[in-house]
Every structure is written in C-alpha cells, then in structure tokens.
Amino acid sequence: MARARHPKKEIEAAIRxxxxxxxxxxxxxxxxxxxLYCPYNDAECRCGEFCITSIWSxxxxxxxxxxxxxxxxxxxxxxxxxxxxxxxxxxxx
Amino acid sequence: xxxxxxxxxxLAASEADTDTLIERLGAAGCDDALxxxxxxxxxxxxxxxxxxxxxxxxxxxxxxxxxxxxxxxLVEAGPDLVGLTDIAELVGVTxxxxxxxxxxxxxxxxxxxxxxxxxxxxxSHVLRWLSDRGRYEIESPIMEVARVTMxxxxxxxxxxxxxxxxxxxxxxxx
Numbered sequence: 001m002a003r004a005r006h007p008k009k010e011i012e013a014a015i016r017x018x019x020x021x022x023x024x025x026x027x028x029x030x031x032x033x034x035x036l037y038c039p040y041n042d043a044e045c046r047c048g049e050f051c052i053t054s055i056w057s058x059x060x061x062x063x064x065x066x067x068x069x070x071x072x073x074x075x076x077x078x079x080x081x082x083x084x085x086x087x088x089x090x091x092x093x
Numbered sequence: 094x095x096x097x098x099x100x101x102x103x104l105a106a107s108e109a110d111t112d113t114l115i116e117r118l119g120a121a122g123c124d125d126a127l128x129x130x131x132x133x134x135x136x137x138x139x140x141x142x143x144x145x146x147x148x149x150x151x152x153x154x155x156x157x158x159x160x161x162x163x164x165x166x167l168v169e170a171g172p173d174l175v176g177l178t179d180i181a182e183l184v185g186v187t188x189x190x191x192x193x194x195x196x197x198x199x200x201x202x203x204x205x206x207x208x209x210x211x212x213x214x215x216x217s218h219v220l221r222w223l224s225d226r227g228r229y230e231i232e233s234p235i236m237e238v239a240r241v242t243m244x245x246x247x248x249x250x251x252x253x254x255x256x257x258x259x260x261x262x263x264x265x266x267x
Binding site for chain 1: 118131132139
C-alpha cells in the first residue's frame with residue numbers, strides 16, 4: 001500500500017528525494033508526521049545523529065524545513081563514499 | 094534575522110521513548126528544528142530560528158528544549174569546534190584552499206584549540222580572521238552564531254573548573 005502523503009508539497013518532495021536515495025519512511029505521530037531512516041545507518045557511519053530524522057507535520061517554515069531534509073540526505077557520508085566510488089555524484093542527483 | 098545552529102543533548106537513561114520526546118519538543122515550539130535521533134541516548138536539533146539576535150535565537154531554543162525534556166544535558170552547541178573540512182564547507186571554499194590559507198599565514202591564522210591527528214578551531218576565530226583579511230564575504234548571522242555557540246560551550250565547560258587549580262594557574266595560562 002502506498003504511504004500517506006505529507007500535506008506540505010515541498011516537504012513531500014523532499015521525502016521523495018530521500019526515498020529515491022534509499023531512505024525508508026515510517027508514518028506516525030501528531031506533531032511529528034513521521035520518521036526518515038538512512039539505509040546506511042551502521043557501525044561505520046560517522047554522521048550519526050541525523051541518520052534517523054523526525055519529520056514535523058507542520059514545521060514553522062516548510063521551505064526551510066524541506067531544505068534541511070534534503071541536506072541530511074546529501075550529507076550522508078555513506079552516500080558520498082558511494083558517489084565517489086562510481087566516479088561522481090551526478091548519477092545520484 | 095534567521096539563525097542556523099545545532100544543539101545536541103544527552104538524554105537521561107530513564108527518559109521516555111523518543112516518539113514521546115519528539116511530540117513534547119513539537120509542543121514546546123521546536124517546530125523550526127530538524128530533530129535527529131540516530132544515536133541512541135542522544136538527540137540533536139538543527140534549528141533555523143527567526144530572532145532579533147543570535148543570542149536570543151539560541152537561548153530561546155535552549156529554553157524550549159529544557160521545557161520539553163528537563164533532564165536532557167547539552168553536549169555541544171554548534172557550529173563552534175570545527176576542522177578544516179567543516180570550515181571550508183561553511184565558508185564555501187575547497188578544503189585545499191582552506192589548508193593553503195592556514196599554512197600561508199602562520200603568524201596570523203588562528204591557533205587551533207587542539208592539534209593532533211585532527212586539528213580543531215573555534216569557528217568564530219577563523220571567521221573573524223577571514224573577514225578581517227577582507228578577501229572573504231562572511232555573512233553576519235553565521236559570525237554571530239559562531240560567537241554565541243562558543244560562549245555557550247565555554248559556559249558549559251566552565252562547570253568542570255576546580256577552583257583550587259584555577260587560582261593557581263589562571264595567570265600562567267592567560
């Protein structure tokens with residue numbers, strides 16, 4: 001079954017961007033809409049704290065918030081390592 | 094003005110489950126922060142907070158978190174302690190460029206707080222140096238944030254000071 005959509009379209013787009021990069025989404029909460037899980041969150045991961053990131057239902061500034069979510073995906077060290085090993089990040093954008 | 098900064102906390106062992114904590118953070122007004130729970134026993138909040146000063150932004154954020162999770166203890170306010178890679182990313186230059194600068198001006202480039210297998214600087218000092226040299230346009234919000242995060246970390250660390258040692262060495266290390 002398809003997951004529920006986030007009510008704010010720029011945040012829904014950021015969540016899809018995370019999903020396209022292998023992140024898993026779990027929906028649930030009240031202030032929280034759901035949670036994002038990095039696919040590489042393992043012992044080797046050095047980024048740590050944002051490998052599991054909560055998503056608000058109604059963030060104060062949806063535009064800022066969507067940018068933050070995308071940046072978490074982009075900053076993932078395992079993803080960067082993977083991108084370098086295939087010769088550049090371009091095919092992951 | 095909008096100020097961006099990260100506060101990371103250690104949770105008490107007895108703390109409620111993270112879903113509950115996140116709901117409490119939402120109710121306490123932390124809906125302008127991205128909340129990370131990737132490390133067990135820890136919680137990190139990356140804020141973009143609208144306020145009249147960086148100090149107002151960061152202090153009000155600390156208050157909000159205290160209200161939501163009274164037993165959470167601040168681990169670090171950031172960005173403050175940074176390596177060359179972090180500085181390069183924040184300033185928008187390459188790491189090599191940053192490294193070249195640090196080597197080219199040994200007299201004036203800020204001294205790292207720690208140099209070992211990694212070197213760490215207070216971001217505030219490096220930003221001020223870059224800005225004083227006039228070659229780099231450093232935006233004022235990040236200068237302000239770096240100054241305040243450093244102050245907050247210093248206040249937190251000062252709790253570790255032993256007065257007997259302090260009296261004996263303060264003139265020697267000034």
